[in-house]
Amino acid sequence: MLTKTHLISNGAVIDDTWVLLDDETPLGDTPAIISLDRLKAEADALRLRNAKLGVVIRTNTLGKTKLGEDVRELTPYLDMLSTIAIDFPVYRNGRGYSDARILREEMGFEGELRAIGEVLFDQWSFMARCGFNTFEIDASIPVETFKEALNELSEAYQPAVDNQRGVLWRRHGL
Amino acid sequence: MYRYDEFDHKIVTDRVSQFRGQVNRRISGELSEDAFKPLRLMNGVYLQLHAYMLRVAIPYGTVSSKQMRMLAHIARKYDRGYGHFTTRQNIQYNWPALDRIPDLLEELASEEMHAIQTSGNCIRNVTADQYAGAIADEIEDPRIISEIIRQWSTFHPEFSYLPRKFKIAVTGHENDRAAIKLHDIGIVIVRNDKGETGYEVHVGGGQGRSPFIAKKITNFVPAEKLLAYLEAVMRVYNMLGRRDNSYKARIKILVHETGETEMRRLVDEEFERIDASQMLSLPEAELDRISAYFAPPNYENLPAQSEAFEAAKGSNAEFNHWVKTNLVPHKTPGYGIVNISLKPIGGIPGDATDVQMDVIADLAERYALDEVRVTHEQNLVLPHVKLDEAKEVYDILCAHDLATPNIGLISDSIACPGLDYCNLANARSIPLAQEISTHFADLDKQYDIGELKIKISGCINACGHHHVGHIGILGVDKKGTEFYQISLGGSADEQASLGDITGQAFTEDKVVDAVDTIVETYLNLRQPEERFLDTYRRVGMSPFKEQLYAD
Numbered sequence: 092m093l094t095k096t097h098l099i100s101n102g103a104v105i106d107d108t109w110v111l112l113d114d115e116t117p118l119g120d121t122p123a124i125i126s127l128d129r130l131k132a133e134a135d136a137l138r139l140r141n142a143k144l145g146v147v148i149r150t151n152t153l154g155k156t157k158l159g160e161d162v163r164e165l166t167p168y169l170d171m172l173s174t175i176a177i178d179f180p181v182y183r184n185g186r187g188y189s190d191a192r193i194l195r196e197e198m199g200f201e202g203e204l205r206a207i208g209e210v211l212f213d214q215w216s217f218m219a220r221c222g223f224n225t226f227e228i229d230a231s232i233p234v235e236t237f238k239e240a241l242n243e244l245s246e247a248y249q250p251a252v253d254n255q256r257g258v259l260w261r262r263h264g265l
Numbered sequence: 266m267y268r269y270d271e272f273d274h275k276i277v278t279d280r281v282s283q284f285r286g287q288v289n290r291r292i293s294g295e296l297s298e299d300a301f302k303p304l305r306l307m308n309g310v311y312l313q314l315h316a317y318m319l320r321v322a323i324p325y326g327t328v329s330s331k332q333m334r335m336l337a338h339i340a341r342k343y344d345r346g347y348g349h350f351t352t353r354q355n356i357q358y359n360w361p362a363l364d365r366i367p368d369l370l371e372e373l374a375s376e377e378m379h380a381i382q383t384s385g386n387c388i389r390n391v392t393a394d395q396y397a398g399a400i401a402d403e404i405e406d407p408r409i410i411s412e413i414i415r416q417w418s419t420f421h422p423e424f425s426y427l428p429r430k431f432k433i434a435v436t437g438h439e440n441d442r443a444a445i446k447l448h449d450i451g452i453v454i455v456r457n458d459k460g461e462t463g464y465e466v467h468v469g470g471g472q473g474r475s476p477f478i479a480k481k482i483t484n485f486v487p488a489e490k491l492l493a494y495l496e497a498v499m500r501v502y503n504m505l506g507r508r509d510n511s512y513k514a515r516i517k518i519l520v521h522e523t524g525e526t527e528m529r530r531l532v533d534e535e536f537e538r539i540d541a542s543q544m545l546s547l548p549e550a551e552l553d554r555i556s557a558y559f560a561p562p563n564y565e566n567l568p569a570q571s572e573a574f575e576a577a578k579g580s581n582a583e584f585n586h587w588v589k590t591n592l593v594p595h596k597t598p599g600y601g602i603v604n605i606s607l608k609p610i611g612g613i614p615g616d617a618t619d620v621q622m623d624v625i626a627d628l629a630e631r632y633a634l635d636e637v638r639v640t641h642e643q644n645l646v647l648p649h650v651k652l653d654e655a656k657e658v659y660d661i662l663c664a665h666d667l668a669t670p671n672i673g674l675i676s677d678s679i680a681c682p683g684l685d686y687c688n689l690a691n692a693r694s695i696p697l698a699q700e701i702s703t704h705f706a707d708l709d710k711q712y713d714i715g716e717l718k719i720k721i722s723g724c725i726n727a728c729g730h731h732h733v734g735h736i737g738i739l740g741v742d743k744k745g746t747e748f749y750q751i752s753l754g755g756s757a758d759e760q761a762s763l764g765d766i767t768g769q770a771f772t773e774d775k776v777v778d779a780v781d782t783i784v785e786t787y788l789n790l791r792q793p794e795e796r797f798l799d800t801y802r803r804v805g806m807s808p809f810k811e812q813l814y815a816d
Contacts, residue, residue, distance in 0.1 A: 151508060158505060182303060183386065185426025189503045192423055197538055213287075213304055220422035243283045246275050248416040249492075250544045251423065258272040259416060263550040 099237050100203070100225040107227075109145060109174065118142075124176055127160050130168055138171060145174035147207070150186045162190045162198070169200055177223070179208035188221045195222035195252045215240045222252035266329055266636060267412050267558045269377045276419065277374045280381055284308050285367035292364055307387065307425070309380030310366060313686055319358045319366060320383040321373060325393035325411040325435070326354030326639040328378075330630035333637050335376040337622035343369045348622070350607060350615040352679060352730060353432070354392050354639040355383055359686060381419060386427045388418035388499075392434045394442045395640040398559060399648040401596035404454045405462050406559045407435040407443070410491065413547065413555055417492050424499050428506035429514035431499070432471075444641060444757035446470045446479045447733060449516045450498060455485060463487045468498060468528065469520030472727035476763050477517040480525045482532060488552055490536075493545040497535035501528070562634040562649060567599025571652035584659055586708065587670040592655065595648075601655055603633070603647040604640075605662060606669040606677060610706045611699050614680045615643035624665045632658050642679055642718075644672065674711045675719060675784070676702035679730050683723030683740065684747075690723035692740025692747035697721055697776060704777050705784075714784055717797045720755070733757035735798050736783060737764040738776065749776045753783065753809060754801045765806055767813055779813055786812045 098107045109122045114129045118137075124145035130137065137144060146168070150159030165172070175194060177187040187206065194200040205225040206218050215226060219241055228237070250257040256265060269277070287304045290296040296304075298312075305311075309320040321336070328336070336356055340348045343365055344358040351357055361369060373379060382389055391414050393407040394400070414433060418424070424431070434443040437454040445451025451467035463485040470479030486494045498516075505523070507513045520528050539545060578585045593602040605625065608614050617625075625645060629637045632654050633647035640646060650658055662668035671677045678701065681687065683694030698721055705711055720734030724741075731737035737752040748770040755764030771779050784797075786809050791800045801809070 158508070183426055184508055185386075185424075186503060186508070188423040188426065189500050192500075196542065196544075211300075213307075214426070217420075217422035217425055243286075244276065244279050244420060246272050246279070247422070248272075248276070248419050249421055258276075259413070259551050260548060262270070262272065262554065263548050265548055 095230040096227045097230040098205075098225060098227055099234055102234070102238060104234050105225075109143075111147065111176075122173070124174065127164060131164070134168060134171070143173040144171050145176060145203075145205075146172055147176040147178060148187075148190055149178050149180075150184055150190075151180050159186055162193050165194075165200075166198060169198060172200075172202060174203040174205055174225075175200065176205040176207050176227075179206060179210055179214075182209045182211050182214060188217065191218070191221040191223055192252055212236075212240050216242075216244060220247065220251040220253045220255070266327060267324075267408075267555065273377070273416075274374075277377070277379045277381070278371075280308070280379065280420075281367060281370045281374050284370060288363060288367050303385070306385040307382065308370075309383035310363070311384060313359070313688060316360050317363050317366070318686070319361050319369065319380060320351070321356050321358070321378060321380050322383045322390045323354050323356060323378075323639050324415050325391055325397070325408045326395050326641075327397075327408060328637050328639070330626040330635050330637070332376045332378055333622055333626035333629065335373065335378065337619040337626065339369055339372065340619040340622065347616055347618045349613075349682070350617065350639050350643050350645070352641050352643060352681075352728065353383075353390055354395075354641055355390055356639070357682075384430075385425075386429050386431075387425045388421065388427075388431045388433065391415050391418070392432070392443055392448075392641060394436045394438055395638040395646050396442060396593065396602055396648065397437065397638075398561065399595055399600075399602050400438055401594065402439070403437045403596070404456055405437045406556075407437040407452075407454060409552075409556050409559050410452065410454070410464065410488070411435050412558075413492070413552070414495065417495070421499075424503060427499075427503055428508045429511065429516075431502075431516070433495075439759060441757075441759040441761075442640070444730075444733065444761070446759075446761040447472055447476075447730075447757055448479065450495065451479050457485050461487065464491050464494075466494065466498070468532075469517040470761075471515050471517040472730060472732045473515065474512050474725045474727075475518065475521075476727070476732040477521060478761050478763065479517075480520055480528070482525070482529045489547045489549070490540060492547055493539045494532075494536050496545055497532050497539055500535050500539075501531045505531070561597075562636075564597045564600060564634075564649070565651070567597075567651065567653070569598040571599060571655075574652040574655055577656040581656075583670070584656060586712070587659055587668055588655070589712075590670045590672045590674060591668075595650075597649075599652055601650050601652050603650045603655065603658060604672045605645040605647065605667050606671055607644050607667075608671060608677045608702065609666050609669045610671075610676060611703045613695050614678060614698050617645075621665050621667060624661065624667070628658055628661060642677065644677070670708065671711060673716045673718070675705045675714050675717045676711060678702065678719035678721060679734070680721040681723050681728035683721075683729075687723060687728075689726055690740065691725075691742035692723050692749065692773075694721045694723040694729055694738075694740060697738065697740075697749070697773070700777050701780055704781065714788070715796055717784070718756075719780070730757065731755070732763050733761065734764060735801070736780060738780075741770055743770070747773050749773065751776075751779055751783070751813075753806065754798065756798060767806065767810055769814070782812050783809055
């Protein structure tokens with residue numbers, strides 16, 4: 092991405108202590124985010140490592156598949172992962188919303204879920220509802236704007252990951 | 266009819282404020298047209314050939330008289346005095362100024378209407394049988410489950426950026442007037458052996474460049490599990506639907522490429538997980554609450570036969586004709602369902618002026634228990650009219666050019682906006698519809714021909730449903746000249762079928778002649794009681810082809 096970004100996590104700007112590594116760079120002792128392929132290939136060695144580990148899930152990986160990587164492949168490795176970054180190659184590609192819900196609701200992942208790529212104003216609240224808690228966004232956007240965006244729509248009809256029960260249920264005290 | 270509660274109001278008014286902010290950011294230049302596009306598209310605002318176009322949602326095609334008056338008011342105040350009813354049971358305005366759209370939406374919201382999800386790659390307005398609640402032998406009013414689906418799908422956080430747009434239709438009657446097999450999801454309300462009501466789900470129908478009839482993937486889902494089932498279908502689609510090519514991105518392509526059996530397995534697997542969580546189990550109290558809004562209105566106790574009605578038919582041949590084509594039997598004795606044709610001879614299919622909309626609103630209030638319906642064939646319906654008063658209604662309709670007696674006949678065609686408005690079109694559709702309806706203006710001729718549905722699209726996107734026209738007409742562009750391809754034998758009902766192309770396309774000046782030849786061929790070949798479609802299905806393409814390409 093060309094523009095400078097910053098990281099908003101659980102409603103505050105945080106320092107990004109993670110580095111996103113390509114598959115060739117050796118892993119050091121600092122928190123690192125690696126590809127799914129590398130995670131699968133080096134899992135045994137990575138289990139012995141003494142620093143936090145993250146993985147990035149790519150949608151629409153060029154030349155590999157027309158869909159993208161499958162988050163369900165992370166099942167055997169979930170206990171090793173502190174963060175999972177989901178890449179939105181363009182805002183229109185909304186596959187990552189389902190990835191997030193599958194990770195939270197079906198697979199029970201409780202670590203950081205980070206939205207990266209084209210992550211725009213009008214998507215933040217939907218992403219938050221699907222279980223993302225960390226957002227890599229344009230650095231010129233202040234945290235107040237981010238919070239406003241999350242509150243633009245104050246009610247939701249349907250349940251999601253964010254503990255909102257959904258109007259269809261709340262009408263009846265459920 | 267459904268009425269908003271405080272939650273519904275809050276959701277719609279929040280949206281108006283949000284969109285006002287987005288428009289302000291666009292007008293101030295903070296947002297480029299590129300960045301603004303996805304935002305306006307989620308709110309039904311399209312940039313067309315000449316101006317912005319706004320599409321207003323009419324959920325399952327039902328409006329009250331007050332809402333119809335608001336639609337008339339908007340045509341008058343924000344547009345050029347008319348609106349266009351669409352094949353999605355919505356209404357479009359072709360000339361609103363962008364900076365006034367937020368005010369327009371605020372006025373709409375005051376009458377419980379909106380433009381949410383009338384465009385964009387999300388779950389669109391849910392459509393349903395226009396005779397819902399009025400027709401005999403209905404298993405359940407399809408608007409109940411449609412309203413529940415409308416709410417569940419509104420601002421769905423997971424399904425607002427799907428591979429492509431997504432359309433759902435519902436019918437509660439064995440005669441399908443909602444074209445459910447041509448939808449991404451089509452729902453048929455059914456009753457099982459135990460007498461319980463549930464939902465049969467069809468997936469992967471659609472028109473456009475690659476037309477498909479939907480596949481039935483489950484016979485029965487009970488009401489409390491339907492949202493879980495739909496969420497399962499949507500998740501499978503959002504995960505596996507193609508995003509590399511927008512022409513291959515609809516769920517019909519996924520179903521086609523995956524296969525019906527595998528698709529069913531994937532959906533069942535996802536459904537089991539969602540169902541086990543019980544997150545989406547619909548509370549019975551909510552089903553009851555929404556059902557209550559669609560309880561039958563207070564009909565009067567009337568004899569099945571109306572003397573006034575019979576007398577009027579006897580003394581007025583034109584009224585009698587109109588009754589035959591435009592009035593449908595109601596489930597309640599002494600009532601009828603009145604169809605209002607928006608296809609006057611030589612007119613623009615689906616257009617209505619502000620004055621006409623006001624007249625229809627008044628009629629609904631005075632004579633039709635306050636309801637109007639929009640049909641996917643771009644006409645309107647007064648669902649509950651007393652036979653005693655049918656002649657009065659007819660007279661008022663006549664005075665406003667709304668009583669064309671042609672429902673289901675050759676001049677009752679569907680046409681997309683075409684090259685006159687749309688920047689995707691290759692060819693004009695509206696003028697062709699006008700020419701055909703003028704050519705067959707003679708009513709006796711139309712009655713003789715009988716049921717014949719012509720559907721016209723100005724391009725391969727098939728907004729005019731040409732694939733399922735008994736006669737379908739598709740505008741194609743060849744080296745800058747408008748050509749039209751003709752197909753025969755399509756149908757959108759419970760026996761849905763896709764039309765077969767006759768052969769080489771026709772130039773614009775030859776299309777009406779070609780339609781005439783097709784009609785004459787049918788008239789020569791038909792057996793007693795056979796409709797055009799029946800004859801075509803019996804004799805096939807060759808006799809038509811012979812006549813069309815004789816020289």
